[in-house]
Amino acid sequence: MTVDASAPDGSALEAFADQMRLLRRECAWKREQTHTSLIPFVREEAEEVVEAIESGDPAALCDELGDLLLQVVIHAVIAEEAGHFTLDDVARGVIAKMERRNPHVFGDAVANDAAEVLTLWNAAKAAEKRRG
Known part of the structure; x- marks a missing residue:
């Protein structure tokens, strides 16, 4: 099965999540991965995003952001399999966070x-921490 990478805007991310679900079922290596086993890959991909930014190469940045997105999606799929949360939950959570902050x-x-924006952001973040 292949995934339609030309899916309409907004649905490509869900197509990618579907692809990862398939990979978790059909690929032994992906199936064996856990949040903990993937920690080195998250770190590596985040560092490669930094390197791409520093290089000033938009194509490299696009590629590395895709690799970092892979990490987000595989972790969300692992959590979904365990009944903890879904990729949609992650997106909804960050949308709500952006609205609060x-x-x-x-x-x-x-x-x-920008300084006043940062003050508002930090105040909202501190309020979130107090609420737990």
């Missing part, structure tokens, strides 16, 4: 410059 865009707060 950007009250100057999604609420009534005012930020006149």
Whole structure:
């Protein structure tokens, strides 16, 4: 089975998640991986994103972001298999976080410059930590 990489905008990520689910079923190596066993790969891919940014090469950055996205997706699929959360849960969580941490865009707060935005962000983050 192949995955349609030309899927409409927004559905390519779900197609990738479907591909990873298939790989977890059909590929022995992927099936054996755990969150813990994948830690070195997450670190490596994050560092390669940094290197691509520093190189100034947009094609390299696109490629390395794809590799980092692979890590996000495989971890989400592993969590889904365990009944913990899904890739959609991850996306919904970060959407909610961006709304909380950007009250100057999604609420009534005012930020006149980047420093004020950072102050609002840090205040929202601190409030989240206090709530647990």
